Amino acid sequence: MKLAAVTAAVVILAIARPAAADPRQLVELPGPMQQHMMANMREHLKALEDILGALAAGDVTSAGDIAESRIGMSSLDSHGAAHMAPFMPQPMQAMGTAMHRAASRLGIVAADAEVEHSYDAQRKVFAALQELTAACNACHASYRIR
Numbered sequence: 001m002k003l004a005a006v007t008a009a010v011v012i013l014a015i016a017r018p019a020a021a022d023p024r025q026l027v028e029l030p031g032p033m034q035q036h037m038m039a040n041m042r043e044h045l046k047a048l049e050d051i052l053g054a055l056a057a058g059d060v061t062s063a064g065d066i067a068e069s070r071i072g073m074s075s076l077d078s079h080g081a082a083h084m085a086p087f088m089p090q091p092m093q094a095m096g097t098a099m100h101r102a103a104s105r106l107g108i109v110a111a112d113a114e115v116e117h118s119y120d121a122q123r124k125v126f127a128a129l130q131e132l133t134a135a136c137n138a139c140h141a142s143y144r145i146r
């Protein structure tokens with residue numbers, strides 16, 4: 001009985017507690033641009049999946065090509081980056097650029113690893129991949145669009 005009362009109190013407290021304020025800055029984008037941005041985001045995550053798949057298959061060249069063409073500096077046009085950037089605060093734009101650069105760096109270290117075939121070169125590929133995901137997370141920690 002006592003346990004039930006304590007459980008009930010905990011449940012009530014958990015429900016009644018006001019939601020913690022969301023610390024991320026809201027960036028207001030016009031509706032169609034929100035959809036475009038979220039579609040880009042889902043494509044970025046799919047690209048990460050495909051990069052990991054290529055690495056798992058031992059195909060470091062494809063991993064690098066995917067990084068460069070789908071998230072790297074060569075992907076800016078296909079993502080409509082020039083069109084979206086003016087709607088973003090300057091630090092957010094910089095975080096976007098940092099992500100594209102990190103992906104292009106991954107493309108370069110992957111090409112190196114294909115030539116070197118060493119443990120060290122492989123480790124650099126993982127380090128570059130982690131820098132890329134860190135760039136995703138840096139922006140996610142700071143901004144929301146809804």
Ligand code: HEC
Nearest residue numbers: 038041042044045092095096099135136139143144145146
């Ligand atoms: C310049 C900022 C920025 C960068 C860099 C960034 N994102 Fe996002 N992402 C956002 C914002 C803002 C949202 C919307 C969050 C919200 O409103 O709750 C989002 C949402 C998402 C979503 C949810 C999409 C949906 O349909 O719900 C995914 C998945 C995602 N991002 C993946 C990624 C991946 C993977 C990377 C890195 C390769 C990345 N993002 C890099 C800003 C960024």
